[in-house]
Amino acid sequence: MNQIKIPDWKRAVIKVGSSLVAPDGKASSTKYTLAIANFIIQNHNLGREIILVSSGAVAAGLATQQNFKAKSNRSIPEKQALAAIGQPLLMQSWSRFFDFPCAQVLLTMDGLHNRERYVNAKNTINELLKLKTLPIVNENDTVAVEELKVGDNDNLAAHVAVLAEADLLIICTDIDGLYDDNPTKNKNAKLIPVVEIINDKIYSLAGGSNNPIATGGMRTKIEAAEKAVSGGINTIIMNGTKSKSFDSIMDGKVHGTLIKKLKTPVAAKKHWLMHTMINEGKVIIDEGAKNAIINKGASLLSTGIIAIEGTFTVGAAISVVFIDGKNEMIIAKGTTQYNSQDLSKIKGKKSGEIESILGYLTNKEVIDRSDMVLINNTNGVKNDK
Ligand code: GLU
Numbered sequence: 001m002n003q004i005k006i007p008d009w010k011r012a013v014i015k016v017g018s019s020l021v022a023p024d025g026k027a028s029s030t031k032y033t034l035a036i037a038n039f040i041i042q043n044h045n046l047g048r049e050i051i052l053v054s055s056g057a058v059a060a061g062l063a064t065q066q067n068f069k070a071k072s073n074r075s076i077p078e079k080q081a082l083a084a085i086g087q088p089l090l091m092q093s094w095s096r097f098f099d100f101p102c103a104q105v106l107l108t109m110d111g112l113h114n115r116e117r118y119v120n121a122k123n124t125i126n127e128l129l130k131l132k133t134l135p136i137v138n139e140n141d142t143v144a145v146e147e148l149k150v151g152d153n154d155n156l157a158a159h160v161a162v163l164a165e166a167d168l169l170i171i172c173t174d175i176d177g178l179y180d181d182n183p184t185k186n187k188n189a190k191l192i193p194v195v196e197i198i199n200d201k202i203y204s205l206a207g208g209s210n211n212p213i214a215t216g217g218m219r220t221k222i223e224a225a226e227k228a229v230s231g232g233i234n235t236i237i238m239n240g241t242k243s244k245s246f247d248s249i250m251d252g253k254v255h256g257t258l259i260k261k262l263k264t265p266v267a268a269k270k271h272w273l274m275h276t277m278i279n280e281g282k283v284i285i286d287e288g289a290k291n292a293i294i295n296k297g298a299s300l301l302s303t304g305i306i307a308i309e310g311t312f313t314v315g316a317a318i319s320v321v322f323i324d325g326k327n328e329m330i331i332a333k334g335t336t337q338y339n340s341q342d343l344s345k346i347k348g349k350k351s352g353e354i355e356s357i358l359g360y361l362t363n364k365e366v367i368d369r370s371d372m373v374l375i376n377n378t379n380g381v382k383n384d385k
Helices: 033-045 057-063 076-095 109-113 115-130 153-163 200-205 218-230 243-250 268-275 287-296 340-346 351-358
Strands: 011-016 049-054 102-107 134-139 168-173 234-239 256-259 279-285 305-309 317-324 327-335 365-367 372-375
Touching (some): 033 076, 033 243, 049 076, 049 153, 076 102, 102 109, 102 115, 102 153, 109 115, 115 134, 115 153, 134 153, 168 218, 218 234, 218 268, 268 327, 268 372, 287 327, 340 351
Antiparallel strands (some): 234 256, 279 305, 327 372
16 A cells, blocks of 8 residues: 655544444444554653544443344434443443543534534643543433434544644544445455545545444545545544554554645634534525625625525524526525524615614624635635635
8 A cells, every 4th residue: 555644743533433442233342442542542652642532322332232233223312322321331441441531522513513612612622631631522412402413423523623623633444545436346446545635526436334333434534524624634534443554653654545634724713614503594695796705705795685595693604505597506604794584674785775774784794704604616615714
């Protein structure tokens, strides 16, 4: 394998999936976790900081229930109960490897959307690293509302990497990395050692998951990588079942796929807006507004808005959409200065008329350019500031 060098790093997030933590349904198996723990210890001793994002709570819970069979369409309360049973077992099975403390961090998407809670989680993780502990993160499956879940630990790990300002995200899975074709079907499929930019082609190479206890397939790994690299974090997808993958990283090399960080990462606030805030509605804009936003770095003004969808308050994240014939193009995402009710009154009107229509004027712009991220219609963010 052609080995690619990785730039020096100090703080990494390592994501370990259920297939490594609970191979063949055996919840506290050391088959793969031993090598992973060894890697964590070596780096810890070198003064590097590691945050572990570990799946396996549901799998560990499941292993205690003789009457439950592995299946993917389990009911939500069943999954939540299994996670509640399994999470302490998961912590226990990691803790036995280390002579420094492990700290359980359970996050929900809700906590990531809310800026105050986000900063709080960030401060806690920083403090845990200062205390030389190993933060072990999972989604708080027991309380998370299904529709508002991150849903898979690949994306959760990317959120954590950005939140913790890590300089490396390592996603461990049970295949060697991203291939140019499905390696289980095509014996000649080749591993892609480096990805410079994530585009539609890269997404098309990522299929779904065929492991019944794993949530993410290669697609969620690419989504996660996209979040991380746009936040300035190099991402490695590699085979966590092979100790060689970890040895390579200790030698500064990648045995897997390296997805390079963007040369000009998105500023933290815009990254959060793009990847973390929930979209609460949309505005449909005309062609003039579309051109001004895309080509002239303009803000969104009321005059360019044709229609509003959804009910949202001031400060909500909404998408800015242009309809080209039958195609909906999402142009941007941003936080609105007006609620949906007031926006319906001022849509299509000039900025100068806002005050007389609404009786107040907070801002001439509906979405200020500094509160907006452009979305390039292949995938992801276009960097403008
Ligand atoms: N949070 C889930 C668990 O610990 C796993 C989610 C995932 O693997 O993506 O069981």
